[in-house]
Amino acid sequence: MTRTTTQDTRKWQPPRVSQVKSNMGRPRKRNVVIDGESHSQKEEKPPVVVRKEKEKKKEKTNVSKIFINISIGLCIFSLVWFFYALYMRSAMARRAVTRHPSPRVLDANSTTAAVSPERFWGSYRPHVYFGMKTRSPRSVVTGLMWMRQFSPKGVELRHTCEQGDKLHSYGWLMHDGINFGMQQIKDSDFTLTTTFVKRLGGEHGGDWTWRIIGKERSSGPNAPVISLMFYVAADTQGSLQAHIENKTRLSHVTGTSEELGEFKITFSKPTGGAASPNKYASYNYLQTQSPGLNQLTDIVKNSLSYRFVFSPSTDQRRPYIAVDTYTPPPQNDNRIQSDFVVHQVTVQVPFQIEVLFESGSFHDRPNQLKGSVLTEELTRLKLSYNEKFEETFSLQAKGFTPDQVRFGKAALSNMLGGMGYFFGQSVVQSNYHDYPIFYPEGALFTAVPSRSFFPRGFLWDEGFHQLLISKWDPQLTREAVAHWLDLMNVEGWIPREQILGDEALSKVPSEFVVQHTENANPPTFFLVLEKILEQLDKPTNAPQLQDALPFLRRLYPRLQTWFDWYNTTQAGPLPNSYRWRGRDKDTNRFLNPKTLTSGLDDYPRASHPSEDERHVDLHCWMVLVSRILTSIARLLGEPHQEYEHTYQTLSNNSLLSELHWSEQLHAFCDYGNHTQAVSLQQEKVFVPPRPMRQQLPVKRLVRSVRKAPKLQYVNALGYVSLFPFLLQVLTPDSQKLEYILKDIRDPARLWTPYGLRSLSRSDPMYMKRNTEHDAPYWRGAIWININYLAVRALHHYSRKQGPYQEKAADLYQELRTNVINNIYKQYQETGYIWEQYSDSTGRGKGSHPFTGWSALIVLIMAEEY
Incomplete structure (x- = not known):
């Protein structure tokens, strides 16, 4: 017997909505074809085991959905927390370099010449043996370098304070913190005494004068010959102009800057003291540019030349070392080059030299702060310092010796x-x-x-x-x-x-x-x-x-x-x-x-x-x-x-x-x-x-x-x-x-x-x-x-x-x-x-x-x- 399956060749039509609705409340029937005959059979409920399996599957589906939702929520929370943490890290990072919000204790202009003229200039360069600058971010700076000539040790340039220089001693003997200071520097066989005195006037902190005295520490057949190098550097603020006489001697420097206005620095000729007003000296100068104050020493060293002759008399001719020319290397960091001028005077001890800074805004200057005028002012300031020291600390009254009092000073x-x-x-x-x-x-x-x-x-x-x-x-x-x-x-x-x-x-x-x-x-x-x-x-x-x-x-x-x-x-x-x-x-x-x-x-x-x-x-x-x-x-x-x-x-x-x-x-x-x-x-x-050993480990x-x-x-x-x-x-x-x-x-x-x-x-x-x-x-x-x-x-x-x-x-x-x-x-x-x-x-x-x-x-x- 051949088993066949009949098919309804009519086109299928979707049931009407009313039919669907009417069938929703009745048990579904299904047609079963047996031996070519179609039978309508009432759908029976699945066994209990099958129902439980379906319910379990449904529960698993619901649990999965819950886990998915939780996972999504956790992901969203993690992302929010991540970005919040990034924000907080960024905010905390900014706080590390954010200044305190309260008003500054000092006003921004508190150190300017207009507000504090008496403290504007000072010996505010403690890392150099002698130098001065203003209390401003980009100050014109001045300083002193020196070296002994004809030394068997070669070039020993002194500039920044170095323990390796092995000076016998150096330090301030008197300094009142404002008006003047006197320092003694004991080098190998000579002593330098450096003094500065300030005088108020004008609108830019007034004038000041240096006096440098050189003396021999011990008598010998030949007194030491010293090269003093006075310098001025603009440090990105303002410009400098060197004024030369007799081709080699720098007589003075004029300059201008935002904080100093116009100014003039004059280099006097050395003297041997009151008994010897004229003193032989050789002169050299250097005018160049510097990429930073930290490179001044190297610039001077690299400019030194042995081609000059020191000749105090016709029968004495000795080659000496002096600044000559210097070409700055190419700059790769685009740093601003600043004017840098050096005045070198080579002279035999004993000697005395003065350097005058004069402010262009000091119009009613009674006289120049030099020579006897400087000496009188220095005497007055020393007396005032001594009186204030005793009034403040009473060391003499406590029985200390004069040497101990000088030590305290x-x-x-x-x-x-x-x-x-x-x-x-x-x-x-x-x-x-x-x-x-x-x-x-x-x-x-x-x-x-x-x-x-x-x-x-x-x-x-x-x-x-x-x-x-x-x-x-x-x-x-x-x-x-x-x-x-x-x-x-x-x-x-x-x-x-x-x-x-x-x-x-x-x-x-x-x-x-x-x-x-x-x-x-x-x-x-x-x-x-x-x-x-x-x-x-x-x-x-x-x-x-x-x-x-x-x-x-x-x-x-x-x-x-x-x-x-x-x-x-x-x-x-x-x-x-x-x-x-x-x-x-x-x-x-x-x-x-x-x-x-x-x-x-x-x-x-x-x-x-x-x-x-x-x-x-x-x-x-x-x-x-x-x-x-x-x-x-x-x-x-x-x-x-x-x-x-x-x-x-x-x-x-x-x-x-x-x-x-x-x-x-x-x-x-x-x-x-x-x-x-x-x-x-x-x-x-x-x-x-x-056989494998190439270098022993340290x-x-x-x-x-x-x-x-x-x-x-x-x-x-x-x-x-x-x-x-x-x-x-x-x-x-x-x-x-x-x-x-x-x-x-x-x-x-x-x-x-x-x-x-x-x-x-x-x-x-x-x-x-x-x-x-x-x-x-x-x-x-x-x-x-x-x-x-x-x-x-x-x-x-x-x-x-x-x-x-x-x-x-x-x-x-x-x-x-x-x-x-x-x-x-x-x-x-x-x-x-x-x-x-x-x-x-x-x-x-x-x-x-x-x-x-x-x-x-x-x-x-x-x-x-």
């Missing part, structure tokens, strides 16, 4: 002569930048720690500097503090090391150029503000109140932000604890990773940096900050409760002991992940077999850890342990004070005949190198800033009723005498004040001259704390 004068005016941009790195970027351009008027080694601004150093300067000239201090605080960003951060301009940058190793926005520095400016507040409390200082109150009011918003920044960025792991950021992370390289941000560099901290650290010195700095902010807020009539509450909390001696007192050492200590079982060992390196000293670190007190006894005492946080009746005074006086710990050493002799880190090439720094040497704080604290506790008052008084007299005698002795023997002093011999060490905080010896002598 030199220390102060070098501090004032080390004031510099800088302009440029810092290079900064924040957590929101992938690479360093430029900070906004800014100006800084500041003292520098060392003219040779640190000729730039350092945040924590400047607070100590201004303690001395404020005693001499409060207005000068207000300007310096304002310049620093005007560099604050919107977060409250201040770059701790200021490297502004090409000249400053040329003196800094590359690894120290970038400033990190999470890194702090001790807020020593609050020591200065404390002195300002104390001066305002004296009834005799009523006139200063009129100047100080507006200054504090403008400063106050920035001090508030600075305080908040410390409290947030430098907070420690426990409430009311603090931790320095910026510790070295390379635990393999350093015996103890450094903490440059604390100012104490390689002082022993926890051996393994971690977020669990608590630093006692920073805690004490915050006690000081909160106390001074409370006083300032009250003085200004501002809400002070927050600062007073912080002060009351942090200054609580029980809290301080809970966080930092080590019962094992009986001293205040840091806390962190620490072990003392560390040492520097030769690195073990793989040496390949001889062996280094690396740290060996013999015992695993653990969270504990860092039992290092030294300067950090003294901070509760140094900043006078301890109450006069605290038993902890007794332990500190014992440690101070113990020769096996901190006491020496020359001052307090920075780390106990019994400490494992005492005088240990931190790396193969990194000598100990704060591991035993005597530092004058901390000794000043120690003498100051002993003076404080000797005047407070308590069980240790008498002991503090005895230690005060003894320590003060030791520090004064040693620094004075070293100055007499070496000609310098030093960065640090040996705890075993008292000899000066480190950079020199270091007339930054080491000049605090004047305040110690004067007993001004």
Whole structure:
């Protein structure tokens, strides 16, 4: 039988809507063809198992849809969050280089000749042996270079202060910070005395005159022949015109600039003194262009020629070295070339030369500031300086010898002569930048720690500097503090090391150029503000109140932000604890990773940096900050409760002991992940077999850890342990004070005949190198800033009723005498004040001259704390 299937050949028509609707309520039927016959069969419900499977599939579909929707939502949320994070990162990155929004403490024109004519010109180039400029971003600069002729050592050009020049000594003998300065420079076999005197007049800061005197240091058959090179550089502002006579002698330079108007610089002929008005000299000059002030030395060196003859008499003809011609190399960076003019005079000592700067706007000049007129003005200014020095510091009245008084004057004068005016941009790195970027351009008027080694601004150093300067000239201090605080960003951060301009940058190793926005520095400016507040409390200082109150009011918003920044960025792991950021992370390289941000560099901290650290010195700095902010807020009539509450909390001696007192050492200590079982060992390196050996690997000293670190007190006894005492946080009746005074006086710990050493002799880190090439720094040497704080604290506790008052008084007299005698002795023997002093011999060490905080010896002598 053949099985066939019938088909309806009619064209299919869709059912009418009414039919569809009528069928919706009835069970569906299906047609089944069996043996050629069509049968209508009622559709039966599927079995229960099939229904459950369908329901499961439906549930799975619904769950899938939910997951898809959730995934889409998460994707949208992630994208929104991603773009929000990008926006916030960008916003935070911008904040790192956004200046503080409050009005500047100093108006933008505060240093101009119109507003501050008496301070417009000055010796604001501390990195050169002698030079002057104005307090303006692009100043016309003047300076002096020199070299000895006919030297077997060849060309030894002196210009920027260099320890490698090995001068016997150099430094200011007198400098009043405004009107005049006198400096003595002892070279190999001759001495130069450089003097400047200013005179106000006109609209552009007035006139000034230099006098350079050369003398032989020791008698010999032939007096030295010296080439002096006086120069003027425009530094992109204005133009210079050289005026030549007799083909080789530069008689004067005329110029013009936006800030100076028209001016004239005249070079007088050298004389041999009153008895010898005429002096033979050879003359040369150089007129060229310079791409930057940092290249002036190289330009002069590259222009030198041996083709000239020095002939003081017919029978003496000797070839000498002089500036000749110079062709600037092609510039690839399109930097503006500035006029640069050099006047060279070659003369045999003794001699005297004067250089006059005269402002074109000084129309009613009574006479030229030269010769006898200059001598009379200089005599008057010296007398005024001596009177003010004694009135301010009373060293003669305290029984110091004339030589000791001259030493005190030199220390102060070098501090004032080390004031510099800088302009440029810092290079900064924040957590929101992938690479360093430029900070906004800014100006800084500041003292520098060392003219040779640190000729730039350092945040924590400047607070100590201004303690001395404020005693001499409060207005000068207000300007310096304002310049620093005007560099604050919107977060409250201040770059701790200021490297502004090409000249400053040329003196800094590359690894120290970038400033990190999470890194702090001790807020020593609050020591200065404390002195300002104390001066305002004296009834005799009523006139200063009129100047100080507006200054504090403008400063106050920035001090508030600075305080908040410390409290947030430098907070420690426990409430009311603090931790320095910026510790070295390379635990393999350093015996103890450094903490440059604390100012104490390689002082022993926890051996393994971690977020669990608590630093006692920073805690004490915050006690000081909160106390001074409370006083300032009250003085200004501002809400002070927050600062007073912080002060009351942090200054609580029980809290301080809970966080930092080590019962094992009986001293205040840091806390962190620490072990003392560390040492520097030769690195073990793989040496390949001889056939494969091409070059032996370099062996280094690396740290060996013999015992695993653990969270504990860092039992290092030294300067950090003294901070509760140094900043006078301890109450006069605290038993902890007794332990500190014992440690101070113990020769096996901190006491020496020359001052307090920075780390106990019994400490494992005492005088240990931190790396193969990194000598100990704060591991035993005597530092004058901390000794000043120690003498100051002993003076404080000797005047407070308590069980240790008498002991503090005895230690005060003894320590003060030791520090004064040693620094004075070293100055007499070496000609310098030093960065640090040996705890075993008292000899000066480190950079020199270091007339930054080491000049605090004047305040110690004067007993001004």
